[in-house]
Amino acid sequence: MTKLVSHVPEGPLEQKWISHKNNIRIVSPANKRKLEIIVVGTGLGGASAAASLGELGYNVKVFCISDSPRRAHSIAAQGGINAAKNYRNDNDSVYRLFHDTIKSGDYRSREANVYRLAEVSNNIIDHCVAQGVPFGRDYSGLLDNRSFGGGQVSRTFYARGQTGQQLLLGAYAALNRQVAKGRVKTYPRHEMLDLVVIEGEAKGIIARNLVTGKIERFGAHAVVIATGGYGNCYFLSTYAMTCNGSAIWQCYKKGAFFANPGFAQIHPTCIPVEGDQQSKLTLMSESLRNDGRIWVPKKIEDAKKLQTGEIKGSQIPEEDRDYYLERRYPAFGNLVPRDVASRAAKERCDAGFGVNNTGRGVFLDFSTAIERLGKEVIEARYGNLFQMYEKITAVNAYEEPMMIYPAIHYTMGGIWVDYNLQTTIPGLYAIGEANFSDHGGNRLGASALMQGLADGYFILPYTIGDYLGGKILTPKTDTNHPAFAEAEKAITYKINKLFNVKGKRSVDSFHKELGHIMWEYVGMTRNEEGLKKAIAQIRKLRKEYWENVCVPGENNEFNQELEKALRVADFMEMGELMALDALNRRESCGGHFREEMQTEDGETKRDDDNFMYVSAWEFKGEDREPVLHKEPLKFEFVKVASRSYAKI
Amino acid sequence: MDFTLKIWRQKNAKSKGHFETYKVKNISPDTSFLEMLDILNEQLINEGIDPVAVSKGCKEKFEPVAFDHDCREGICGICSLYINGRAHGPDEEITTCQLYMRKFKDGETITVEPWRTRGFPILKDLVVDRGAFDKILQAGGFISVNAGNAPDANAILIQKEKANESMDAAACVGCGACVATCKNGSAMLFVASRVSSLALLPQGKIEGARRAKAMVAKMDELGFGSCTNTRACELECPKGISIAHIARLNREFLSAKLKD
Numbered sequence: 001m002t003k004l005v006s007h008v009p010e011g012p013l014e015q016k017w018i019s020h021k022n023n024i025r026i027v028s029p030a031n032k033r034k035l036e037i038i039v040v041g042t043g044l045g046g047a048s049a050a051a052s053l054g055e056l057g058y059n060v061k062v063f064c065i066s067d068s069p070r071r072a073h074s075i076a077a078q079g080g081i082n083a084a085k086n087y088r089n090d091n092d093s094v095y096r097l098f099h100d101t102i103k104s105g106d107y108r109s110r111e112a113n114v115y116r117l118a119e120v121s122n123n124i125i126d127h128c129v130a131q132g133v134p135f136g137r138d139y140s141g142l143l144d145n146r147s148f149g150g151g152q153v154s155r156t157f158y159a160r161g162q163t164g165q166q167l168l169l170g171a172y173a174a175l176n177r178q179v180a181k182g183r184v185k186t187y188p189r190h191e192m193l194d195l196v197v198i199e200g201e202a203k204g205i206i207a208r209n210l211v212t213g214k215i216e217r218f219g220a221h222a223v224v225i226a227t228g229g230y231g232n233c234y235f236l237s238t239y240a241m242t243c244n245g246s247a248i249w250q251c252y253k254k255g256a257f258f259a260n261p262g263f264a265q266i267h268p269t270c271i272p273v274e275g276d277q278q279s280k281l282t283l284m285s286e287s288l289r290n291d292g293r294i295w296v297p298k299k300i301e302d303a304k305k306l307q308t309g310e311i312k313g314s315q316i317p318e319e320d321r322d323y324y325l326e327r328r329y330p331a332f333g334n335l336v337p338r339d340v341a342s343r344a345a346k347e348r349c350d351a352g353f354g355v356n357n358t359g360r361g362v363f364l365d366f367s368t369a370i371e372r373l374g375k376e377v378i379e380a381r382y383g384n385l386f387q388m389y390e391k392i393t394a395v396n397a398y399e400e401p402m403m404i405y406p407a408i409h410y411t412m413g414g415i416w417v418d419y420n421l422q423t424t425i426p427g428l429y430a431i432g433e434a435n436f437s438d439h440g441g442n443r444l445g446a447s448a449l450m451q452g453l454a455d456g457y458f459i460l461p462y463t464i465g466d467y468l469g470g471k472i473l474t475p476k477t478d479t480n481h482p483a484f485a486e487a488e489k490a491i492t493y494k495i496n497k498l499f500n501v502k503g504k505r506s507v508d509s510f511h512k513e514l515g516h517i518m519w520e521y522v523g524m525t526r527n528e529e530g531l532k533k534a535i536a537q538i539r540k541l542r543k544e545y546w547e548n549v550c551v552p553g554e555n556n557e558f559n560q561e562l563e564k565a566l567r568v569a570d571f572m573e574m575g576e577l578m579a580l581d582a583l584n585r586r587e588s589c590g591g592h593f594r595e596e597m598q599t600e601d602g603e604t605k606r607d608d609d610n611f612m613y614v615s616a617w618e619f620k621g622e623d624r625e626p627v628l629h630k631e632p633l634k635f636e637f638v639k640v641a642s643r644s645y646a647k648i
Numbered sequence: 649m650d651f652t653l654k655i656w657r658q659k660n661a662k663s664k665g666h667f668e669t670y671k672v673k674n675i676s677p678d679t680s681f682l683e684m685l686d687i688l689n690e691q692l693i694n695e696g697i698d699p700v701a702v703s704k705g706c707k708e709k710f711e712p713v714a715f716d717h718d719c720r721e722g723i724c725g726i727c728s729l730y731i732n733g734r735a736h737g738p739d740e741e742i743t744t745c746q747l748y749m750r751k752f753k754d755g756e757t758i759t760v761e762p763w764r765t766r767g768f769p770i771l772k773d774l775v776v777d778r779g780a781f782d783k784i785l786q787a788g789g790f791i792s793v794n795a796g797n798a799p800d801a802n803a804i805l806i807q808k809e810k811a812n813e814s815m816d817a818a819a820c821v822g823c824g825a826c827v828a829t830c831k832n833g834s835a836m837l838f839v840a841s842r843v844s845s846l847a848l849l850p851q852g853k854i855e856g857a858r859r860a861k862a863m864v865a866k867m868d869e870l871g872f873g874s875c876t877n878t879r880a881c882e883l884e885c886p887k888g889i890s891i892a893h894i895a896r897l898n899r900e901f902l903s904a905k906l907k908d
Binding site for chain 1: 659660676678679680682683686687690693694696697710711712714716717718719720721722723724725726739742746748750771772775777778779781782785786787788789790791792793794795796797798799800801802804805806807808811812814815818819821822845846849851852
């Protein structure tokens with residue numbers, strides 16, 4: 001019954017991609033000129049894919065919801081990008097990068113995909129340097145590296161604290177070059193609202209022109225989804241405000257399976273929520289944990305005083321501080337993985353030891369490091385982050401400890417894809433954060449950028465040829481086909497329905513309420529009772545949404561409330577699937593901590609016997625239960641081990 | 649904190665705009681400027697639902713104010729706004745999303761306008777069209793390399809200082825504050841940041857002459873003004889990009905023209 005065929009090639013791990021490339025179809029230049037591809041999204045994945053496909057000679061249409069492709073949220077990534085260059089001679093290799101990524105994903109990702117990612121990582125650095133990305137360098141003129149997220153090797157390339165920005169500007173420049181050549185056409189301020197499927201194959205999209213409100217049809221021979229993650233379902237997150245899951249949700253509803261929807265990453269070092277009106281959370285780079293020490297007071301009365309603002313962190317003497325990560329995980333200390341650090345912070349705050357006005361914050365303290373290294377060294381390492389922190393909080397972190405709290409940061413789940421990055425709908429591809437393929441239950445730091453660019457520059461341009469090679473005689477898609485008319489009609493109906501509710505509550509008020517449910521029950525720790533409660537509450541809220549939301553203005557104009565209303569309508573459905581998936585996965589794995597499944601010391605307990613699979617959900621119709629398909633994960637080349645950080 | 653807001657309202661690119669006055673109350677000093685606009689919009693939606701409130705003013709007054717925003721951490725470059733006559737408001741080296749209400753006085757009247765410059769037509773309220781920036785970069789803001797062409801990354805040696813200087817210029821977020829704040833509506837700092845960033849690198853030098861000429865020509869064609877070295881752009885640039893890069897652009901451009 002399952003339709004899940006991963007198409008992973010046979011053979012030894014290091015030969016798979018090479019032999020696969022040799023065996024797939026290619027398309028001649030004369031035929032490429034006749035073929036059209038739609039790329040939705042212009043982050044690292046979308047921009048690099050559109051540029052590379054243009055370079056190959058295809059006709060590409062690329063869509064973004066911003067005013068320019070350069071705004072995509074890849075731009076906000078600070079830390080860096082991994083590659084297995086072994087420039088430091090510290091015995092790094094493709095195998096080690098692969099192994100670290102698999103292990104970090106807690107053995108819930110596909111071996112062959114992850115190996116390929118590590119394999120092409122080196123090409124990415126070469127290409128980005130050739131594009132003029134100003135990576136950090138040594139006095140020798142050679143590229144510099146840093147270690148990241150407590151890695152054992154230094155394999156992270158960086159451009160100050162703006163690596164994502166520089167990589168995206170590189171991909172955007174490559175895209176611009178193809179636009180100038182006429183190979184790529186960009187559609188800024190356009191939002192994909194539906195996927196058009198004809199005779200089982202993806203043939204185009206319906207998009208709304210966000211300036212005029214016009215609903216437009218676009219046809220192609222293949223469609224590539226590169227619209228990023230869906231973490232904004234939680235309302236508060238480190239995502240940009242317009243990041244949304246609507247494009248992947250429409251694909252899901254048209255038949256693409258949604259894999260591991262419940263896997264979301266929570267980043268431990270964000271600036272805590274300040275009040276009810278906050279719109280987003282700001283990440284402070286993980287690198288701060290290299291020198292910062294995390295603590296809360298030992299005495300509950302000190303915590304109370306911090307919460308009411310009677311005292312400041314610096315006034316609490318050393319002996320009254322609980323460096324809880326160093327206490328619980330002496331071997332790793334403050335550098336434990338993201339999920340471990342996040343849960344430990346929540347545990348202390350739940351116990352009443354939070355240090356800010358909301359009781360939802362812990363200290364990240366640099367006083368020891370300043371004493372040891374001097375203020376100048378700390379300033380050289382983190383000056384821009386301290387400045388950013390001060391701009392937001394008006395607190396000088398050289399004198400007072402920073403306050404941090406975990407926040408939603410990334411979604412490992414996404415559209416299910418095979419080894420070719422093709423979804424369960426032929427002709428529909430998903431790349432970057434929009435797919436599920438490489439990060440399993442938890443993503444390794446500095447590997448999101450790597451995956452976006454690997455997919456876009458070096459994987460999709462090859463694999464999509466295998467599909468398009470069979471389409472060289474297929475004429476251009478006719479957008480007068482009834483399937484386009486039908487999709488357009490459904491979208492217009494949905495938009496009118498939203499306007500006609502004429503209710504009493506703003507879209508944002510619903511989004512915030514949904515976010516609260518998600519964060520409370522589908523957040524850092526989950527349990528059966530809470531997840532069931534979340535599903536019931538989301539259903540109730542969704543019903544109210546369609547009876548009581550207020551969308552002002554009209555369709556045929558620039559209307560940001562309508563844009564939000566459509567996205568939140570989808571989040572209202574997506575949240576339920578995320579909870580359902582988390583409920584099904586009765587194990588603690590990666591970023592997904594099930595309270596029922598923990599060791600005696602409160603650490604994660606995986607269940608490889610019952611859950612070593614990718615959960616892929618199939619849409620079965622509105623208000624009907626989706627069907628779960630399982631792609632079993634086989635580990636032929638790595639030894640499956642349990643993740644443990646508590647022992648010395 | 650309480651504020652009176654004078655906000656530019658304009659239905660679309662063709663219609664005539666005007667200032668509308670609003671009041672917001674009980675704003676925390678730790679609220680960001682854009683969150684304050686969120687609060688205003690929430691207030692407008694709630695008032696718009698109330699027929700009594702609507703009957704007192706025109707319907708359009710109660711439509712939420714359109715403004716561009718996205719990352720809200722100072723890097724995507726989409727937020728704009730002229731606040732009390734300053735691009736990105738009263739703070740140094742920030743984008744509007746990094747501006748907090750603690751920078752204003754309680755009870756203050758704040759004037760909020762879109763970028764006002766010929767190169768960026770207004771689309772609605774505070775939203776402008778910066779598509780011209782994309783067009784300038786399409787004219788030559790790239791190195792002509794296809795994926796798969798590159799030599800090993802360490803085959804290209806770059807002096808640390810040059811790489812740093814290139815990075816200083818590459819920090820441009822494309823917000824357009826430089827153009828909006830320039831009395832001539834010049835896009836020189838924007839163009840210079842890209843030209844200079846690439847000219848400082850050996851791999852970018854190869855196409856340097858062609859790039860400088862093509863991008864300057866496109867900038868002129870799109871109706872941006874000339875640079876008269878007032879340095880206003882440098883003052884308001886959220887990333888503190890120096891006009892030294894304009895000097896490098898001029899050198900690149902002149903030496904390219906001399907060779908013609």
